[in-house]
Amino acid sequence: MKIAILASGGLGLKCIEDIFKNYKIDFIATDSASAGIIEFAEQKAIPVFKGNPRKGKLFEFAKGFQLDILFSINYLFIIEPDMISLAVYPINFHGSLLPKYRGRTPHVWSIINNEKQTGITAHIIDDGCDTGDIILQKLIGINEVDTGNDILQKYVAIYPGMINEIIALFKKNAIQSSPQQHALATYFDKRTPEDGEINWNWQKERINNWIRAQALPYPGAFTFYNSTKIIIDKIAYSDIGYNNNIANGTVLKCNGEMMSVKTSNGAIDLIEIRKVEGGIFPPTGSKLGS
Known part of the structure; x- marks a missing residue:
């Protein structure tokens, strides 16, 4: 099984570490500021792409790999179509119950909007923004004192289990997905x-x-x-x-x-x-x- 990971930040690093315990990682792509991910990849001799992947730069790095699964975990960049085509299953993890809260920092927006629950969605990556067919969802409660970081830590606790669940489904040839209800979608932009x-x-x-x-x-x-x-x-x-x-x-x-x-x-x-x-x-x- 050939797996590659596009990831950023502490959440991305936690998932990479967990996957590496049981599976070979063919390559990692991350942003230049995610020093922990870069250090881990170099220590474990995993090929790593660092920086802006746009205009085909990441594809040039990765085009020799034929992947079964491409995981996108908290990755800072939109994934270009040529990269999507490299994997049988290109899968993104998004921090909301799609189709609600497409876009950036959905956990922050959920608290701002006084939501009582959020979640994590694993979905097929397509040409849209968080629009692909849904494979798996997990619900997360938001209590009245949760901060944005509290929700992020709940993600950290749940993401690895979801990843392992999807890998287990792949090994059984049992990954299934269902279209999003696009009429119910909401979108929230990047915050500064x-x-x-x-x-x-x-x-x-x-x-x-x-x-x-x-x-x-x-x-x-x-x-x-x-x-x-x-x-x-x-x-x-x-x-x-x-x-x-x-x-x-x-x-x-x-x-x-x-x-x-x-x-x-x-x-x-x-x-x-x-x-x-x-x-x-x-x-x-x-x-x-x-």
Whole structure:
């Protein structure tokens, strides 16, 4: 059985390590920043492609391989058609219950949108974006305190078992797939650090979801006091009293470590503040937001 893996980041490395315990890996492709994957491949003498695969560069590296399975795991690049054609089963793992949440960082978007569950889908890679036929799905619950990283760690625990399940199906010639219900599809785009600004006119529940979805190790939700950027990782709902006529985003209390802030439907305590640029905390009565 010939297996190749396109993977990035810690999740990709965990899956590569698990596969390598039981199976030969013919080659690995990863991005230049995934140092752990590159180091593992070099230590184990696995051929590795590093960097941008576009415009046929990865295909030139891989075209001599005739693959049974090509796994894409947290890979940062869209896979070009010539690469798809190299494998009998080109299979991508996507962090949602497709066809919902096609696109980038679906676990982060799921928390932002107050979803109670997400999942992992193994699907055939086709020319679309997360549109291929579904082989296997696993459901994952989202609780009210889960962060984006918490969901990622749930993925880490489940991905290897799904991979082994698919390999077992292949060995029995029993891989089956079913088309996605494309009419039910939703798509969410790539997020950037600049997308994390808090809107204090939102309700406190939405602000909480916004913050926990982007908490460490992600870039973080943030606000401004004048030109000072404040990055926030965790809040709690507050029972502090306030005047309903004051503006949303008003600092109701600040002790130099924690702040209470008014939202559109109540107050919140900023209980984990990652960074205040310049160390200047806004005084009580000041207004947050750009």
